[in-house]
Amino acid sequence: MSMFGGLEISGSALTAQRLRMNVTAENIANAETTKGADGNPYRRKEVTLQSVGQAGTFGSQLSRAMGTSGVAPGGVQATEITEDQTNGKLVYDPGHPDANEEGYVRMPNVDTVTEMVDLIDAQRAYEANVTAMTAAKQMFAKTLEILR
């Protein structure tokens, strides 16, 4: 247990949720991109989150030395950004430069509604962690009052 452990944990979540928001924004921005750098339609990206232990941190070493057992609560981190490999729908648009011989265009596999839901989820999670940070700050401030 360290003095600023709570802030670090919430901070890691802010980083992770902001990354989620950025990736979701990229997906929405590219909802109509039929040709990317590799010549294929854009594929939606997804962030994989994983909880991290605090095995090596000062706080966990200290609490072990003080005889505190159990799990060390850790923050969260984004481990990878993966591309959704499902195919997007085909739209009939013979005039489109990316249309195939039959006149169909392969659209990106981005569903704007799904992305909006992800965006709201990330935003709410971000807010919840900001609240946790504020609470931690108030607790530290209150503890410092003992000295006054």
Added chain:
Amino acid sequence: MLIDTTQLALERSISGAAQRHEALAANLANASTPGYRRVDVDFHGTLAAAMGTGDKATVEHTAFTTQADPSVGVTQADGNSIDVDNESAKLAANALEQQAAVSVLKARTAIIRSALGVA
């Protein structure tokens, strides 16, 4: 007896609340992590047991354990057991509890100081 069991218990409960805050913050941080199970610190129970012994040294050296909470089942399809509303409520209550403990500790310290004649 300048520092009594209550004073020591207050000090431990401030420490326990700080440890519990970390556990609850970790729960909120992992609200969208697949397979994450919530952790908590039962510092009330541990401290109450220590105070029950009536031994000052036991209370002074009470250590709290952060452990997985098996009482809450999986609430999300991805195996996560975090309910954000519930965690936020617990976090807010815990912060208030810590602040209350600090206030009481400070008031008691003020009484001791005044008894000693220190300003």
